[in-house]
Amino acid sequence: MRTLIRQESYKLMKQRSTQIFLIGLFLFQLLVVFCSKKYPKFLSDKDAFLNNYMAIILITFFIIAICSTVITKERQFGTLRSLLYRKFSYIQIITSKIITLLTFTILLFVGNSLISLVFKFVFANKLELTHKIWKAWLLTNLNNFLTLLFLMSLVVLLGTLLNSSNLALMIGIIGYFVINVFNQMLLALIAKFDWLKWNPLNMMNLGEQIQSHGFHQMTQLSLTQISIGYAIYIAIFIILAIYSFCKKSV
């Protein structure tokens, strides 16, 4: 498995899109710093810092893109076969891809958070890091991470079902917006139809609920219930993705 993860990481980091994204993300954050300095009424130092200088926007799009194409690109390049005719099983191959994506996302969040801290100290040193701000910052990051993790599992499943990387990417990005819109609509519907609270999109609100305990009135689920539901749905999506990957012919 270590060999597979090493190989997946090598491929990910060698892609021009990853290299451009990492540089672009840093420049984008710098741009947000500039905007917060120039137009503090629109974006205060505090809000900019709490949102990691808006990095989550780019991170979400990039992670959706790589998750949706992680299998389809291998099909497109004809490389899936050469991955499979080695000592590794189908399950090991897809698991290594998922672990690599997860590790990359965690490292991206950690790295990005550190950069945000550096930016805060360099460009917003007047902003005092009180206990409240620390807590809000950590919870915002946790919320973003948990939401993205849920989306990732869904998009990986989608990627195993499709053959075209462009189609997978398009559905992944469009799906992100649709899911967000639907989620808002579903929250309104949950108030009317109690059973709807168990729908998978509602579980995506786990991070929001951790951040704001009052949110349970919207989701109609306790923190324990939504946490368990969240874990179960992610497990189902991943198991389905593995099953679909193993079933598809190469």
Place this chain on the structure above:
Amino acid sequence: MNTTLLKIQNLNKAFGNKKVLNNINFTVQQGHIIGLIGANGAGKTTIMKAILGILPFDGKITINDKAVSIRQHQPLQSVGALIEYPGLYPYLTGREQLRLFSTGKDREQKVNNIISKLRMDHFADQKTKGYSLGMKQKLGVGLALLNNPQFVILDEPMNGLDPKATKDLRDLIVQEKQNGVTFLISSHILSELQRIADDVIVINHGEIVTSTTMDNLLAANKKFYLIETDNNEMASDLLLRNNYQVENKTALEIPITDKFSINDLLQLLLSNNITINDIKQQDGDLEESLLKVLDSEGK
């Protein structure tokens, strides 16, 4: 002593209602080069894919006595393969591609060795998206041989290679065989297989037509003399009367048998006042032999 490396027993495969492999049985001995021959769609690639555990099948395939299946890939630990066409990442260079798949100790050394063995130095550092078919094929073969495998499966490895690269690859395969590596190779360039394969398995419509040594298969189309005389008809009658085999009366094709003596034959013709205009020895040819085998199967 011969050691069985690969054993295939009762291999059957169907795609929907279409049966593509029908009760395939054969073994491969360690250190041999086996040519898998058959027309397009005969089932060669399907057999190779089954051996590599990338499609489900009925029957049993073992490598070093360990069963391979779509779920069990462990026996493929020391197997290298190139199936159909090399799958390459367009954003990597050839060297990076080799680096990616290199495993175990001395990874960088393995990469450099294979680049040098396959003479890929001049394009190893270019992105593979710009490669020609021949360059891709070379890299594909390089990837198959990269981790010093014990058993190598090559599906049409000569595809797209120029004569020089074909010869280099042929020499490399023979060299690797001398190091104890076993090869299962399919190729439509039969003359190439004829030069390197020890054993031959002929497949037709998903069934094994013959599984034999290359020498035996070539014997199906024996060596013969082509003799032109001033009177071929008379010469033919004369030879037939004297118990020679004459397969084609107009061209005087005379197969070379164990007790055959060209001196006796020439003496017989000359003593009967037949003038010999031309005499040529023709070697057995794999293509001709194969056609004969397939023809006899069709009858």
